[in-house]
Every structure is written in structure tokens, then in C-alpha cells.
Amino acid sequence: MTDSTSDGAHSDADLDPANEPRQSGPVERADGAESIVRIRSLVKTYFRGDEPLKVLDQLDLDIPKGSFEALMGPSGSGKSTLLNLIAGLDRPTSGTVVVDGKQIDRMGESQLARWRAATLGFVFQSFNLLPVLTALENVELPLLLAPLRAAERRKRAETALKIVGLEDRVKHYPRQLSGGQEQRVAIARAIVNDPKIIVADEPTGDLDRQSAADVMTLLEKLNQQLGKTIVMVTHDPAAAERASIIRRLDKGILV
Amino acid sequence: MTLIELAARNVLRNKVRTLLTVAGVAVAVLTFLLLRTVIYSWTAGVDAAATDRLVTRHKVTFVLELPLRYFEDVRMVPGVRVATFANWFGGKDPQHPNDFFQTLAVEPDTFFDVYSEMKLPATELAAFKQNRQGAVVGDVIAAKLGWKVGDRITLESPIFPTPPDQPWTFMVEGIYEATSKAVDRSTVVFHWKYINDAMPEVRKDEIGWVVSRVDDPSRAAEVASAIDRAFETRDTQTMTQDERAFASSFMASFSAVLSALDIVSVGILLIMLLVLGNTIAMGVRERTNEYGVLRALGFSPSHIAGFIVGESLVVGALGGALGLLISYPIVNRGIGNWLEENMGAMFPYFQVTPLLATIAFALALALGLVAAAVPAWGASRLNVTDALRRVA
Incomplete structure (x- = not known):
């Protein structure tokens, strides 16, 4: 595990959209490592009434492909905002966000939605499974957007549930599962479309110690065995310990 | 599972509420059918009057x-x-x-x-x-x-x-x-x-x-x-009119009643529109977080709008179908038969016509569509991060 900060200074050429890579895929960094996420001069300002509140301030960040990163920091430090910007759920006030070779801050809503469906897997703190769907159907959900036959969707969802060790819970509804099991279903849902990046927002926040450990073991396995890049926001030092890189945010800047 | 099945699951999520809403739409459709049938039956004599028959009466x-x-x-x-x-x-x-x-x-x-x-x-x-x-x-x-x-x-x-x-x-x-x-x-x-x-x-x-x-x-x-x-x-002196005009002049004395029935039948649909719109809006408000999740997973704003409109259409269709179903024993068999037997001069044929049934069902669907318009528009414009923070 390595503590790391932002990549620091950047040239003007880095910020020029004309120089942004157009092809899909990770960007090669100056040091030769491939960046799957590249952020430059990122500013995010919210307004409370007329009063501006700068949550992220001129932030630069490169996330290497295949890394497992933990974003830590006190409440209000901007870590969830950063995660949302990387996931294309929110838009920066200024700056650029390039993920897997796509400048996502310029995409329209529908384009972003398609990009998220193809590129990202989400793990939420509260699991966010749909209560009216079984575990299998919840996992199948992202595949409804892919041009797949029903049998193929089902097969992939079953495989994903097998990876998280819940092949015997396919017909269970979320209310019939423990918190740890719900989060594992959520992880299966996050990997079912074979995303390049998994973003996890406090994935152990609602779990007991043992369940949290199981979930982190699973995320570790996905990173190490399947090569998934994982970006995780967490308050939990034990969870952060499992990451390969820990970044700390404070008052909107990486420290 | 398909996108349609996913939308359908939400309809049955709160069974009691859905049941009551469907029943409400059904009662509105039934009342609409009843009032329109009164108007239709009352004016049927005018519409079916022979054009080659003249009525001569006191001027x-x-x-x-x-x-x-x-x-x-x-x-x-x-x-x-x-x-x-x-x-x-x-x-x-x-x-x-x-x-x-x-x-x-x-x-x-x-x-x-x-x-x-x-x-x-x-x-x-x-x-x-x-x-x-x-x-x-x-x-x-x-x-x-x-x-x-x-x-x-x-x-x-x-x-x-x-x-x-x-x-x-x-x-x-x-x-x-x-x-x-x-x-x-x-x-x-x-x-x-x-x-x-x-x-x-x-x-x-x-x-x-x-x-x-x-x-x-x-x-x-x-x-x-x-x-x-x-x-x-x-x-x-006399006044001679063709039968339709004669019947119309007779009906003119009831024109205020017919107009009132007309307005009430439309009013009932408008009330139902507001009730259905409120029910759909409540459901959308409760599921804001889920819509945020779906958006995060890659569903587009139009998917979200589609789910809401689909759900509302299903409620409208079920209510419309139920309304038509119960109109047969209530309007055609019960009230219709009684009126034809007891007030045949005013209501010679008191039955829900296929055209009226089709219109009522189409209106029930339109009701569902319009009721969902505002909630669907709002939900499709939700900020994803705000929606994810929302707790039902």
C-alpha cells in the first residue's frame, strides 16, 4: 500500500481539449504508467443561496489502470464529489475529467448514461438494490441496456452472483438477504457488465465488521484477479488498508 | 426480465394504493359511460329521426x-x-x-x-x-x-x-x-x-x-x-318540421340538463386526472433514490420518464378495462334495462355503444398519459447525485 498525492503540476497543453485523447482506453502517463482517470484543474463550486462554496479547488489527479484507490478525508472534504465527477454523475464547474480516454465533462446526459452503462460499475453505501426485484434480476439490471438475449443476460447475472458467492440466493429478494449479502449482490451488479472501473462510495459504511471484511476481500479479489480499477471513498481505515493507493482530501485539495 | 417487466413491477409495489387508484379510474370511467349513455340515449331519437318524415303541430x-x-x-x-x-x-x-x-x-x-x-x-x-x-x-x-x-x-x-x-x-x-x-x-x-x-x-x-x-x-x-x-x-297556424328538427325542438327544453351532464362527465375525468397524477407523483417521490440508482447504472432520462409513463398507462388501462367490465352489468343490464322498460319514451336504447366504450378506454389511457406527464418530466430532469442522496 502506498500513500500518494496528486500528480501535481500540469502543462497548458494537458488542459487543451484539442490535445485530449479521442480513442477509448487508458492514457499513457509521462512516467509510462497508464492512467484510466485523468483530471486536470478540476473545480467544483456549489451555491448555498448566493454564497459560493468551493468543494474542489484546482485538483489534478491521475489514477493508474488496474489500481485500487481509496479516497479518504473528513466530511465535507470533497471526496464523494470527486467520486461523482469521476463517475460522470455530476459536472465540474471548470476543469477536465477524462476517463478511459473519454472527456466526460463534455458529454450530454444521454451520452453520459450510455458511457456509464458501458464503463462503470457502482457500489453504494446503502446497497441500493431495487426491492421489487430478486437478487438475479437486480444483477441483470445493467444488462437490460445491452443488446443481449434474455438467456445471455441471465447467464451473465448468474456468473456474477457466483463470483460473489451468492449463487444460492438468486431468487431471494433484498429483504430476505443480510446487509453483507445485499452488498455482495450490489457488487455482482457492478461487475456484471464487465466495467473497466468500479466506483464504490463507502461500501462498508452500513455493514458490521465481519461483513465489511468480506466485502473488502471481494473487492480486493476483483482488483487483483480480474484487473478491475477500483476507486473507493471510505471513512473506514480498515477498508482503506485494503487499497493499493490511499489519497487524502482536505478542503477540496489532495494533500 | 425486460424493461416493460421492470416498469410493471413498480405498478404492483404498493398493491393497496394501486388497487384503490385502479378502482378510482374504473369508477370514473363507469360514471363517464353512464352520463354519456344518458346523453346518447336521450338524443338518439334526434340522431335516428327519419329525414323524410314531417311533423306538423300547432304553431x-x-x-x-x-x-x-x-x-x-x-x-x-x-x-x-x-x-x-x-x-x-x-x-x-x-x-x-x-x-x-x-x-x-x-x-x-x-x-x-x-x-x-x-x-x-x-x-x-x-x-x-x-x-x-x-x-x-x-x-x-x-x-x-x-x-x-x-x-x-x-x-x-x-x-x-x-x-x-x-x-x-x-x-x-x-x-x-x-x-x-x-x-x-x-x-x-x-x-x-x-x-x-x-x-x-x-x-x-x-x-x-x-x-x-x-x-x-x-x-x-x-x-x-x-x-x-x-x-x-x-x-x-301550423309549424311543420322534419322529424329531427321536431325532436330537437323537444330536446331543446332539456338542453340545460344535457349541458350539465356534459360538463359533469368531463369534470369527473378531470378530477380523476388530478387524483391519478397525485398518486403517480407520490410514487415517483418515494422512488427518487431508485431513479438515481438507475441513472447511475446507465439508464437515460428518457428511460426514467418511460417507466413512469408506462406505470401510469398500466394503471389507466387497468382502470379503463375494469370500468368497461363493470359497466356491462351496471349500465347495460341493470340501469339500461330498467330505463328501457320504464322510461322507454325518453331512453329507448340505453346501452353503452362500442364507440363510447372505445372512447372511454382511450380516455382512460390518455388520463394515464397526462397524469404522468409532470412527474415523468420532473424525474427525468433529476440531478443524479441529489436523487441518490434522497431517502424515501
Whole structure:
């Protein structure tokens, strides 16, 4: 595990959209490592009434492909905002966000939605499974957007549930599962479309110690065995310990 | 699982609420059907009125009577093929005082020629014409009161009163059926002469109105003018209209009621629109977080809008279908049958028509579509991060 900060200074050429890579895929960094996420001069300002509140301030960040990163920091430090910007759920006030070779801050809503469906897997703190769907159907959900036959969707969802060790819970509804099991279903849902990046927002926040450990073991396995890049926001030092890189945010800047 | 199944699952999420909403839509559709059927049935006579049939009445009002000799004069007007006359009798069966049916004193030799959509066997018609006390009754009233050919029936009339122990007595000589839905099948017709002969001298030889059929329907207006011109210089002037105009002028006296029913039927749909819109909006508000999750997973704003509109359409469709289903026993069988039997003169055919049923179902769908419009628009514009933070 390595503590790391932002990549620091950047040239003007880095910020020029004309120089942004157009092809899909990770960007090669100056040091030769491939960046799957590249952020430059990122500013995010919210307004409370007329009063501006700068949550992220001129932030630069490169996330290497295949890394497992933990974003830590006190409440209000901007870590969830950063995660949302990387996931294309929110838009920066200024700056650029390039993920897997796509400048996502310029995409329209529908384009972003398609990009998220193809590129990202989400793990939420509260699991966010749909209560009216079984575990299998919840996992199948992202595949409804892919041009797949029903049998193929089902097969992939079953495989994903097998990876998280819940092949015997396919017909269970979320209310019939423990918190740890719900989060594992959520992880299966996050990997079912074979995303390049998994973003996890406090994935152990609602779990007991043992369940949290199981979930982190699973995320570790996905990173190490399947090569998934994982970006995780967490308050939990034990969870952060499992990451390969820990970044700390404070008052909107990486420290 | 498919996107449609996913939308359908949400419909059944809160079963009680969905059930109550579907029931609400069904009741609104039923009420709409009932009110529209009242309007349709009431105006059916106007819509189905023959264009070659002219009605000549007193110029002041159809309540006032015409001299009998006008009948012969109308027959002589060029263009008139056949004519007859009738008089309100206002009769009631003393055995069934609560049963209302239309009773007309008519000219027996020509009445069924002019009203050719009232059909009865030739032998019965001949018997009716020959028997001065004969009567022909509609098949609906005959079935209801158990009348058969050969039965003796008695009627009392406030217009043509008789001593209490001597009601008007008639022999049922025939039972007519109708070839048009607009024809009242509960009317009782009998000889005008039988009534007229019993009248005191001062009331003799008065008839209610003359009905004539013209050779050429396209010349009906011309013939009507000719009839009225024939009586222009007499003490009693006439007004001749084609049957539709006559029926319309009769209906005009009920126009306020019809307008009120029209407004109420639309008002009920508007109320239901607001109720359904509120229910859908509540569901959307409760599931904001889920919509945020779906957006995060890659579902587009139009998917979210589609789910909401789909859900609302399903509720509208279920409510519409249920409304139509219950309208059959309630409107067609229950209220419809009762009205046709008891108020056949006003509601000769009280049934939900296929066209009205189609319109009602389409309106239920439209209700679902419009009710979902605002919630769907709002949900599709949700900020994903705000939606994810929202707790139901």
C-alpha cells in the first residue's frame, strides 16, 4: 500500500481539449504508467443561496489502470464529489475529467448514461438494490441496456452472483438477504457488465465488521484477479488498508 | 426480465394504493359511460329521426291541439306520400301505477305506414285496424307487464279522464318490434276514434299532431313550407318540421340538463386526472433514490420518464378495462334495462355503444398519459447525485 498525492503540476497543453485523447482506453502517463482517470484543474463550486462554496479547488489527479484507490478525508472534504465527477454523475464547474480516454465533462446526459452503462460499475453505501426485484434480476439490471438475449443476460447475472458467492440466493429478494449479502449482490451488479472501473462510495459504511471484511476481500479479489480499477471513498481505515493507493482530501485539495 | 417487466413491477409495489387508484379510474370511467349513455340515449331519437318524415303541430306549442280536418288537408299537399296523426294520451295501467310508458291515440289505418320501423305481423295489424278497442303494444312493455295478444288491458288518463270504476279498456291485438334502436319499444297505441267518440262535444275532433312522409326527402323542406302555407290564413297556424328538427325542438327544453351532464362527465375525468397524477407523483417521490440508482447504472432520462409513463398507462388501462367490465352489468343490464322498460319514451336504447366504450378506454389511457406527464418530466430532469442522496 502506498500513500500518494496528486500528480501535481500540469502543462497548458494537458488542459487543451484539442490535445485530449479521442480513442477509448487508458492514457499513457509521462512516467509510462497508464492512467484510466485523468483530471486536470478540476473545480467544483456549489451555491448555498448566493454564497459560493468551493468543494474542489484546482485538483489534478491521475489514477493508474488496474489500481485500487481509496479516497479518504473528513466530511465535507470533497471526496464523494470527486467520486461523482469521476463517475460522470455530476459536472465540474471548470476543469477536465477524462476517463478511459473519454472527456466526460463534455458529454450530454444521454451520452453520459450510455458511457456509464458501458464503463462503470457502482457500489453504494446503502446497497441500493431495487426491492421489487430478486437478487438475479437486480444483477441483470445493467444488462437490460445491452443488446443481449434474455438467456445471455441471465447467464451473465448468474456468473456474477457466483463470483460473489451468492449463487444460492438468486431468487431471494433484498429483504430476505443480510446487509453483507445485499452488498455482495450490489457488487455482482457492478461487475456484471464487465466495467473497466468500479466506483464504490463507502461500501462498508452500513455493514458490521465481519461483513465489511468480506466485502473488502471481494473487492480486493476483483482488483487483483480480474484487473478491475477500483476507486473507493471510505471513512473506514480498515477498508482503506485494503487499497493499493490511499489519497487524502482536505478542503477540496489532495494533500 | 425486460424493461416493460421492470416498469410493471413498480405498478404492483404498493398493491393497496394501486388497487384503490385502479378502482378510482374504473369508477370514473363507469360514471363517464353512464352520463354519456344518458346523453346518447336521450338524443338518439334526434340522431335516428327519419329525414323524410314531417311533423306538423300547432304553431304556438306542441301542447296545443289541431283540428281533425287538418289531417285531410295535409294529405292533399303535393309531395306528401302518406300521413297519419296522433294524440298524447298520458295513460297509466292502474294495476302498475309506477310503470311509465308512452300511450298514443293514433289513426290506425296509416300509423304503421308512417312509422314503418315499428313492425308487427300482418294478421295482428289487420286485427288491430278492425277492432275499435284494439291496441298494439311494444315488445318490451309486453314482456315486462306480461301482456299477450288477446289480453284485455285497462288504462287511466289524466288528459282523458273517466269515472274511477270505468277505466279505458283495450284489447291487445298486436305486439310490435323495432327495426331501429331509436324506437321506444314500450309504447302502447290504440284507436284515436275510440277516445274521440267518448269525448264531450267541446273536445271532439282534436288531434295532437300530423306526421307525414314525403315522396322525396330532398324536398322535405319545400313540402313543409307548403303545408304551413296551406294553414296560413286559418285561425290555427301550423309549424311543420322534419322529424329531427321536431325532436330537437323537444330536446331543446332539456338542453340545460344535457349541458350539465356534459360538463359533469368531463369534470369527473378531470378530477380523476388530478387524483391519478397525485398518486403517480407520490410514487415517483418515494422512488427518487431508485431513479438515481438507475441513472447511475446507465439508464437515460428518457428511460426514467418511460417507466413512469408506462406505470401510469398500466394503471389507466387497468382502470379503463375494469370500468368497461363493470359497466356491462351496471349500465347495460341493470340501469339500461330498467330505463328501457320504464322510461322507454325518453331512453329507448340505453346501452353503452362500442364507440363510447372505445372512447372511454382511450380516455382512460390518455388520463394515464397526462397524469404522468409532470412527474415523468420532473424525474427525468433529476440531478443524479441529489436523487441518490434522497431517502424515501
